[in-house]
Amino acid sequence: MNAALLIIDVQQGLCEGEHAAYEFAEVIARINVVSAKARAAAVPVFFIQHESTDGSLGFETLAWQLAQGLHAVPGDLRVRKTTPDAFLRTELDTLLQAHEIGELIVCGMHSEFCVDTTTRRALALGYPVVLIEDGHTSEGNAFLSAPQVIAHHNATLSNITSFGPRVRTVAAASLQFDAP
Template sequence: MSRTALIVIDVQESFRVRPNWQLVNHPDIAQRVDRLVRASRDRDDLVVWVLHTEPGTGSVFDPATGHVEFIDGLEPLAGEPIIRKTSHNAFTTTNLQQLLTWHGVDKIVVCGIRTEQCCETTARVGSDLGYTVEFVTEATATMALAHWSIREDATEEEILADPRTLTADQLTERTEYVLAGRFATIRTLDELTGVPVAS
């Protein structure tokens, strides 16, 4: 019997305390993800929660800093798995694949932060592992991305002024281009929840 799992990736406070959060394309990401979570629960899909951790680094992803927790408004239910990863994708450093196998999952729905990084990478690896993958771009979030050569202490204003900077919209479009028809099917919130996005 086939089953679907919603994979909620890194919707955590770590991102909101970083300066570049002001550049995020979906500041309401928790509400968007919550719509998916509620719809998934109604269908009796498995909901898997993922947190990114970098223990011992002192960064906002170090659990010791207190920021590795879900953004307010998101609350896993008892019995919903919570896994902690140290790689970009949710499979390599976790027992996610074993957990999905145990629950009979053959399709995953991906949402979370960041669109082009942990979400896209999880979708690619999931596809290579044989899962049918649906990618809900509207329920992912990302920020403008500076050119790799820009100095580390550049301000957000300097990053935005650099013509080489990719906007969140450009990153999101690129992710859809590379995933669609290869690694995943792009789905909308309305398609998966049946509830229109509030304008």
């Protein structure tokens, strides 16, 4: 089954200031490991970038750019989105179908918003998902610390059975691809 890597919202504005995502530098390093493995196996890499009209992640602003330290290469694909769902009103599904993708590897920011929503939508569309268990992060919230949010989503998403396709969690260092 052909796979694709979705790197969701790893953008500069989510990695700086008082609202920076938990351990963002470590998560970016792990995402770089996963994306290098994907490219070596000829697996397409998609960078999903959120944009907002409120100024926080305005298109082409510094905050909207891919986070410092995140490795991207010219052959990687980019998808712009305006909701937590990377499929809603975007060309993502069309691009995945054009590349004959049958499975998604998901990582990024924030666990409880865009990673969660995109993963659930992928399942609803029939895509099995490999969630990089140490490759997504959050700022946390008033009720749960960031590590609790991450652990909660690893447990919750991997236990969803109602869509048919399933989510399995894998650590970045353990992820393996078949040789091209």
